[in-house]
Amino acid sequence: MAEALLFYTLAALILGLGVMVVSARSAVHSVLFLVVNFLLVAVLYVTLNAEFVAVIQVLVYAGGIVVLYLFVVMLVNLKQAPERFSDPRRLARSGLVLGGVVLALIVVVVSSSLRAGAAPEGTLSGFGTPFTSGNTEQLGWVLYTSYLIPFELASMLLLVAMVGAIVLAKRHLGE
Amino acid sequence: MLDTVVIPLLKIAVLVNAVLVAVTFLVLMERKVIAWAQSRLGPMRVGPYGILQALADPIKLILKEDITPVKADRYVFTLAPIMSLVPALVVFAVVPFGPDPLYYIGDINVGLLFIISVTSIGVYGIILGGWASNSKYPLLASLRASAQLISYEIAVTMTLVSVILTTGTLSLVGIVEAQRESGIWFGFIQPVALVLVFIGGLAETNRAPFDLPEAETELTGGFHTEYSGMRFALFFLAEYANMIVISAVVVLIFFGGWLRPFPNIAWLGFLDLLPAWIWFVGKVFLFLYVFIWIRATLPRYRYDQLMSLGWKVLIPVAIGNLVVTGVFKVVF
Numbered sequence: 001m002a003e004a005l006l007f008y009t010l011a012a013l014i015l016g017l018g019v020m021v022v023s024a025r026s027a028v029h030s031v032l033f034l035v036v037n038f039l040l041v042a043v044l045y046v047t048l049n050a051e052f053v054a055v056i057q058v059l060v061y062a063g064g065i066v067v068l069y070l071f072v073v074m075l076v077n078l079k080q081a082p083e084r085f086s087d088p089r090r091l092a093r094s095g096l097v098l099g100g101v102v103l104a105l106i107v108v109v110v111s112s113s114l115r116a117g118a119a120p121e122g123t124l125s126g127f128g129t130p131f132t133s134g135n136t137e138q139l140g141w142v143l144y145t146s147y148l149i150p151f152e153l154a155s156m157l158l159l160v161a162m163v164g165a166i167v168l169a170k171r172h173l174g175e
Numbered sequence: 176m177l178d179t180v181v182i183p184l185l186k187i188a189v190l191v192n193a194v195l196v197a198v199t200f201l202v203l204m205e206r207k208v209i210a211w212a213q214s215r216l217g218p219m220r221v222g223p224y225g226i227l228q229a230l231a232d233p234i235k236l237i238l239k240e241d242i243t244p245v246k247a248d249r250y251v252f253t254l255a256p257i258m259s260l261v262p263a264l265v266v267f268a269v270v271p272f273g274p275d276p277l278y279y280i281g282d283i284n285v286g287l288l289f290i291i292s293v294t295s296i297g298v299y300g301i302i303l304g305g306w307a308s309n310s311k312y313p314l315l316a317s318l319r320a321s322a323q324l325i326s327y328e329i330a331v332t333m334t335l336v337s338v339i340l341t342t343g344t345l346s347l348v349g350i351v352e353a354q355r356e357s358g359i360w361f362g363f364i365q366p367v368a369l370v371l372v373f374i375g376g377l378a379e380t381n382r383a384p385f386d387l388p389e390a391e392t393e394l395t396g397g398f399h400t401e402y403s404g405m406r407f408a409l410f411f412l413a414e415y416a417n418m419i420v421i422s423a424v425v426v427l428i429f430f431g432g433w434l435r436p437f438p439n440i441a442w443l444g445f446l447d448l449l450p451a452w453i454w455f456v457g458k459v460f461l462f463l464y465v466f467i468w469i470r471a472t473l474p475r476y477r478y479d480q481l482m483s484l485g486w487k488v489l490i491p492v493a494i495g496n497l498v499v500t501g502v503f504k505v506v507f
Contacts, residue, residue, distance in 0.1 A: 028251065028306060035299065055288045059332075063295025064325065067302065071321045074306050074314065136285060136345060 006047055014040050027073045031066060038062040052136045186280050190267050198415040203229040205467045212471035236411075239404035244308060247401065251307035256402065256409035259300020262293045263416035270423050271348050273433045273451035279348070286347040287339065290424060291332055294379065298324045300413060301381070301388060305398035316397035319478065320388035324379055326485035331375035333493035334368045337500040338428055341365060351432035362429035367496045369429045371489060373465075376421035378485070380414060383470035387478055422462035423455075430458050 017037040024030040038061045045054035143151050203218065203226070210217030218225030243252055269286040271279035283289060298320060305317025339345060341364060342353045354360055362369045378385040389397030399410045426432060433451035476484070 026248070028248070028303070032251070032254075032299075032303070035296075039296075051283065051285050052288070055285045055292050059288065059292035059295055063292055063298075064328070067295075067298060067321050067325055070299075070302055070306075071318065074302075074318065 003047065007044070010040055010044050010047070014044070027076075028070065031069050031073055034069070035062050035066050038066065050135065052139055183280055187268075190280065191264055194264060194267060194416055194419065195412065197419060198412050199229040199233055201415050201418070201463060202232060202411075204463070205470075208464065208467045209471045212468070233408065236408040237405055241404040241406060242401075244310070244401050246309045248307040248309065251303050252401075253406070255300050255304035255307055256406045256413070257300075258303065259297055259413040260409045260416065262297040262300075263413045263420060266290050266293050266420045267423075269347060270420075270427070271351065271432065272455050274348070274351075275451075278433075278452055282346055282348045284344070284346050284349075287335060287345045287350070287424075287428075290347075290420070291328075291335065294417065294420065295324075295328055297413065297417065300410070301398050304402065304410065305388075308398075308401035310401055312394045313398045313400050316388040316394050316400075320381065320398060323381075323385065323387060323481060323485070326482065327375045327378035327385075327489070330485060330489035330493045331372055331379065333490065333497060334371040334375070335428075337493075337497040338365055338368050338372075340497075340500050340504055347427050347432075350428055351434065354431045355434055360429060360431040360434070365429065365496075365500070367492065369425070371493055371496070372428070373421075373425055373462075374489065376425065377466070377469065378481075380417040380421055380466075382414075382418065382466055384473040384476050385481060386475060387481060418463060418466055419459065422459045422466070425462055426455065426458040 014037055017033050017040065020033040021030045021037060024033060038057060042054040042057040042062070045051070045057060206228070207217040207225070218228040221227040221231045243249060266289075268280045269283055269289050271282060273279075276282070301320040301324075302317045305313035305315075305320070308314070338350075338361065341361060342350045344350060344353065350361075377383075381388050387397075388394075389399065394400070399407055402410060433455040435447055435449070435454055
């Protein structure tokens with residue numbers, strides 16, 4: 001009961017903050033809401049006993065990526081609303097398409113979870129067990145044995161993206 | 176109820192107050208040490224040898240008028256000092272002052288990562304404080320701060336990975352226990368990592384010679400130019416609390432935490448007569464002294480020098496250290 005209550009409170013807060021992120025007037029406020037959102041997602045991971053993932057979530061998303069967002073947002077002048085870039089009809093059309101995609105996703109997820117029946121026992125049982133149980137080692141083990149190739153592919157992808165970004169920036173400077 | 180709620184709350188209350196009191200005396204220590212380095216006496220008027228200056232400063236800051244600039248973003252302006260102080264205090268939850276569970280609030284198995292990630296949240300205080308002031312010098316300082324912290328965070332985290340390879344655990348209690356078992360402080364096994372983490376710590380706490388975000392000579396005080404009174408004091412507290420955090424991390428990882436010197440030599444056992452937490456606090460203050468010593472000695476870096484030091488020296492050395500550690504780990 002307690003964990004269900006905790007989960008639904010967290011989920012409501014996360015969704016509410018998500019709405020705040022897209023509806024805030026100032027871009028910096030959006031980014032701030034996003035930080036709190038990420039921190040709450042980390043709390044959700046802690047309740048699922050995934051403390052390593054929770055800490056990485058804070059370190060990478062809340063502490064790293066969003067700092068870069070802020071950096072960019074502060075450099076760009078967002079004082080005038082970007083109306084002159086937006087064509088209301090095109091906005092409505094793309095909104096319609098995006099909404100349709102999200103709706104389809106929700107339908108697929110809900111129907112597949114309904115077909116699978118109720119969630120198996122113990123899905124949310126992490127709450128209350130000691131925080132020191134430890135899963136960093138298991139995670140590393142699985143990552144470097146069963147999922148070695150996806151892991152290496154992901155890191156290659158990141159490397160390529162990094163080199164690509166440097167090449168693009170350098171070409172701009174050189175000419 | 177008593178063990179899960181009351182005692183941890185008591186410990187948190189004691190720890191937070193101890194840190195805040197330590198910060199006020201750290202400010203006094205800094206003024207005194209810098210004064211001695213410059214052949215001055217430092218504060219001498221308030222109390223014997225100026226000791227009560229540590230109390231006079233906070234009282235002055237509390238009594239000062241608290242000004243919010245008209246054009247500032249009011250909410251973010253208020254939030255920024257809080258966002259900078261809270262992570263600095265949260266980190267102490269996993270810092271063990273001794274081997275006994277009485278001396279720490281929590282020993283989580285991702286302790287070191289917890290410290291890295293929570294301190295990375297602290298940068299928001301500086302960035303948002305500069306932005307919310309709506310003034311050009313603080314904004315420049317925020318941009319500097321975010322770029323600086325991101326670059327040095329990478330170097331520090333990379334270095335800590337090589338330390339974790341030596342210890343095999345992320346728990347801070349486990350790291351100190353590993354040093355007791357191997358009979359040698361890791362500072363002697365990983366001297367390169369020690370230097371890198373300390374330099375990175377200087378940069379992450381915005382201390383001289385990396386205090387670019389608050390460079391008085393160019394930015395009139397940097398990100399806290401528009402802050403006054405208690406809100407300025409919160410930024411101040413956060414900076415010094417972060418110094419204590421970095422010193423504590425360096426002591427725990429490289430200098431045996433609460434262990435006495437030479438834990439492998441038996442006839443020095445009489446040193447254990449001093450309680451463990453005194454050794455720990457003493458070592459932390461030794462490193463705080465080094466922080467102040469460096470500030471009194473070295474001039475500030477130029478911004479481009481700072482960036483090229485971070486990206487072209489520290490990160491490659493950190494990666495090299497990681498590779499060498501890995502090779503040693505495999506071969507021996």
